């Protein structure tokens with residue numbers, strides 16, 4: 324089995340009294356597109372900075388491509404971190420970026436970069452600072468994909484992108500994954516989960532700095548289901564099971580559960596007029612973010628149960 328691209332053991336990051344990450348232990352296999360998901364403030368950007376070696380944890384250990392990435396020239400040279408607040412000199416235009424950035428990436432693909440610049444219709448005369456939000460995101464994607472870095476980390480690559488540009492990104496990401504025989508790993512954070520789900524091989528879900536789910540997309544979503552209908556009937560069919568989230572509008576109640584429905588649930592629900600439906604990744608992540616962490620089982624407790 325190939326070594327994982329990322330191995331986190333008990334990783335915590337505190338900023339004064341704020342805990343951005345708490346005791347995160349997980350692995351991301353090499354060669355996957357991994358979605359780093361969770362609500363605002365979940366700790367995604369903090370984790371990405373740590374993965375790229377720009378920051379280090381307050382506790383725990385991080386291995387990226389087999390080494391501690393913090394200020395490790397080898398790992399930093401193999402990693403491309405694309406974030407929305409990337410700063411360039413005031414007068415930098417596209418041509419300046421495309422001249423400087425390849426120096427940091429030995430596998431830079433100039434042909435792909437040129438193709439993507441066209442596809443995103445990036446302006447050549449405007450300084451980067453004055454590019455629109457979507458154009459700046461497009462530029463980040465050009466750099467991230469053309470770098471062909473063994474690990475590419477995109478923080479919210481979709482910000483401001485129009486529908487056509489999002490499609491270009493999705494297609495190119497897919498092509499990078501299919502064409503790549505070098506085991507390239509891509510980690511990206513996004514709130515547009517529905518749109519990205521089909522591209523994600525692996526997902527890591529954080530909430531309040533804690534790991535709440537990790538695994539292949541299929542593993543994480545397997546069997547997740549909701550019950551909805553008249554509140555009293557839904558409560559009755561749910562029995563004593565603790566839902567991840569509950570949403571009530573007037574007399575209607577909807578509950579989201581992780582995992583497979585218990586045997587006989589479908590028949591019982593049908594008899595009570597309660598609807599049972601599968602839950603996709605976006606709704607599951609939303610439910611995990613709505614869960615009361617004091618009651619919800621942590622991932623390792625759930626796995627042990």
Ligand SMILES: Nc1ncnc2c1ncn2[C@@H]1O[C@H](COP(=O)(O)OP(=O)(O)OP(=O)(O)O)[C@@H](O)[C@H]1O
Nearest residue numbers: 338341342343361362363364365366367368369370
């Ligand atoms: N440099 C810092 N100093 C103090 N607190 C910080 C710092 N960086 C992050 N935090 C805090 O750590 C927590 C996690 O922030 P982070 O930016 O990692 O979340 P996120 O999941 O990327 O959120 P979003 O989806 O909104 O981008 C937040 O409560 C944030 O306020």
